[in-house]
Amino acid sequence: MNSTRSLMPSRKGYHKVRGGCLTCKERKVRCGLERPVCRNCSRLFRSCTYAKPVPGQETAQSPFDLQSKCVSEIELMHHYTAYTYLTLSDNPILVSLWKEVVPKHAFQHHFLLQGLLAVAAQHRLHDKSGISMDLINTANFYHHKALSNYINLLSDVTEENCHALFAFSQVIVAISYSRLSLGFYEETKLSHGLIASIVHIFELLKGALAIANQARTWLRAGDLGPMLRQTPKRQSSNPSAVHASCIEALSKLSDHIAGQIGNSDESRVRGGSLLSAIQLLHTLFLEDFESVDKLNKIVGLPVFLDKNYLSLMRARDDASLAILAYYGVALHQIRHVWSFDGIGAKIVQAVACLVSHDWSPYLIWPQMEINEGP
Numbered sequence: 363m364n365s366t367r368s369l370m371p372s373r374k375g376y377h378k379v380r381g382g383c384l385t386c387k388e389r390k391v392r393c394g395l396e397r398p399v400c401r402n403c404s405r406l407f408r409s410c411t412y413a414k415p416v417p418g419q420e421t422a423q424s425p426f427d428l429q430s431k432c433v434s435e436i437e438l439m440h441h442y443t444a445y446t447y448l449t450l451s452d453n454p455i456l457v458s459l460w461k462e463v464v465p466k467h468a469f470q471h472h473f474l475l476q477g478l479l480a481v482a483a484q485h486r487l488h489d490k491s492g493i494s495m496d497l498i499n500t501a502n503f504y505h506h507k508a509l510s511n512y513i514n515l516l517s518d519v520t521e522e523n524c525h526a527l528f529a530f531s532q533v534i535v536a537i538s539y540s541r542l543s544l545g546f547y548e549e550t551k552l553s554h555g556l557i558a559s560i561v562h563i564f565e566l567l568k569g570a571l572a573i574a575n576q577a578r579t580w581l582r583a584g585d586l587g588p589m590l591r592q593t594p595k596r597q598s599s600n601p602s603a604v605h606a607s608c609i610e611a612l613s614k615l616s617d618h619i620a621g622q623i624g625n626s627d628e629s630r631v632r633g634g635s636l637l638s639a640i641q642l643l644h645t646l647f648l649e650d651f652e653s654v655d656k657l658n659k660i661v662g663l664p665v666f667l668d669k670n671y672l673s674l675m676r677a678r679d680d681a682s683l684a685i686l687a688y689y690g691v692a693l694h695q696i697r698h699v700w701s702f703d704g705i706g707a708k709i710v711q712a713v714a715c716l717v718s719h720d721w722s723p724y725l726i727w728p729q730m731e732i733n734e735g736p
Contacts, residue, residue, distance in 0.1 A: 381393075383395075383410050383411060384412065384413060385400075385408050385410055386402055397412065399509050403513065404509055404513070404562075408513065435479060438482040439479065439482070441482045443465065446478075446481055446482045448461075449485065451658055453654045456588060459588065459589065467526040467529060471523060471526035473508045473512050474508070474526040474529055476504045476505075476507045476508035477505075477537065478533065480501055480533075481533055481536055481540070483500045483504065484537060484544065485701075488543070501541075508534075512527065512530050515527060519573060519576050521577070524576075524577035524581060524584075525581065525585070525586050528574060528586060528589065529586060529589075531566070531569055535566055538559075538566060539563060540700070542556075542559055542560075543704055553711075554678065554712075554716065556709070557678065557683065557712055560709060564664040564672055567662065567664045567665045568667075568669070570665060571665045571666075574590060593666055594659065594663065594666060609644065611688075611724070612644060612647070612688060614724065615724045618724065619633060619640070622681070631670060632670070632674065632681075635670040636685060638667075638668060638671070639667055640685060640688075642663055646660060646689075647692070657699060660692045660695065660696055661696075661702075663689070664689075680717045680718055683716055684717060684721045687713040689709070690705075690708075690709030690710040690713070691732065693709065694706025694707055710728045710732045713728075
């Protein structure tokens with residue numbers, strides 16, 4: 363018995379946190395105490411509930427007071443319908459949907475309305491030169507409320523709510539990138555924290571795909587059908603001079619990774635995931651630079667990454683991070699959009715800090731791209 367026990371891996375210590383959510387307590391993981399949805403539950407799309415406080419030990423009132431808030435819901439909705447919707451796509455058809463159709467669903471599904479208010483509040487934060495605690499509290503309030511309700515509905519996708527869920531699955535990505543750009547999370551100032559946040563955003567995008575797959579028939583028949591995307595395909599045409607240097611750099615990276623694939627099943631699966639991710643990146647950099655779908659194609663690309671690649675990123679596999687640096691360049695190309703301001707460059711810099719020196723030659727092109735021009 364003792365010899366068998368000694369062969370078992372030691373279990374990672376679990377430190378209880380007073381007041382943690384019930385889900386984290388059940389899973390025996392440390393809760394971050396974020397309310398109304400802690401970060402663990404947000405990342406894993408789990409229901410997040412907290413035990414009611416003991417009488418006499420109630421928590422302090424939230425700084426966001428609905429009765430005295432400085433930014434009203436009407437003002438935020440006006441900002442969304444006047445300005446924010448224009449930043450969610452470059453495609454005129456999709457822009458029209460974000461302006462007219464999505465709000466219609468939002469008025470029928472409160473979590474989507476809360477999501478639009480959150481993204482509008484964060485858009486206003488980007489527009490302001492100074493810090494506004496009122497707007498920060500407003501953005502946090504609507505973000506957490508919307509996410510909590512969204513997570514609870516993911517287990518019950520219906521013909522009636524699928525359109526609002528699908529729209530929100532895209533709004534939450536814009537919100538998450540924006541929060542990263544604004545520096546909402548202290549840990550993202552460190553390279554490993556930034557990468558963890560990017561993995562979380564990719565997982566949110568995979569959630570959008572899960573909703574689309576589950577409700578594809580309903581979505582196609584509905585008014586948000588044009589938002590559904592097809593799997594990107596690599597073009598057979600020769601790259602233009604603008605893209606040639608990128609394709610050459612990606613090819614060298616691809617050859618290097620292919621040369622590392624061994625005979626084991628694990629090595630072949632890892633190599634296949636990495637090479638598949640590179641093929642997806644080819645579809646981006648061979649696109650017409652002025653494509654009206656450029657923003658949507660860049661932001662939506664991680665939807666089509668396989669789960670093994672996300673696992674490799676989460677484990678900080680050097681090859682997966684090197685590939686991520688090239689995606690950072692793609693995000694850098696849309697830095698003019700407020701929610702992606704500075705994100706691409708931060709990703710490339712974080713990757714350069716985390717990977718071993720052996721991968722430095724394959725990061726030369728991404729580093730050059732983020733350092734060129736204004």
